[in-house]
Amino acid sequence: MMKSNCVKILFSLIMLLSINVTVAQNSATATFTASVNIIEPITLTTTRNMHFADIDAQNGGQVILNTDDSRTATGGAILKQSGNATAANLQVRGQKGYSYSVQIPVQNVRLTNGSSEIILKDFKTEIDSKTLNQDSQIIKVGATLDMQPGIDPGYYSTSTPIAVVVSYN
DSSP: OHHHHHHHHHHHHHHHHHHHHOOOOOOOOOOOOOOOOOOOOEEOOOOOEOBBEEEOOOEEEEEEOOOOEEEEEEEEEEEOOSSBBBHHHEEEEOOTTTTTTEEOOSSSSEEEEEEEEEEEEEEEEEOOOOOSSSSSEEEEEEEEEEEEETTOSSOEEESSSSOEEEEOO
16 A cells, blocks of 8 residues: 555656646736837928019010029020019928928919910929938029910919928938
């Protein structure tokens, strides 16, 4: 009987050891924190409108207004010295160090005076950098006027503002 009790005790010990060995951890816990950096919103403000100044367009032609405010006439258009020609200037503000993209019109825009119209096309920009190295930058916008011969004299303008869009990359 003693042998039988020893076997039972030994068997019980083996069972207890095997249970302890096979029991494993079935869950674990970790923690983390959350954070965010809210950047300065990007904005665009017109600081100067586009103005081609005075032009004699009786014979039609084109006038190119460059981003440095200079003008070039071709095809019969004659530049007059009265008035100051100005490229549009737009001020972009945003988060320093962030880059951005600029969308300018790709389609033609109409300037009207009554039923007469002039086509504004071929928009171009001048930007020192498309990265905000300071709090703001100036985007200069030029374009080309395309005028038909015999156009009526008068003041021509767009019926709605011309949109330029800036977006963070």
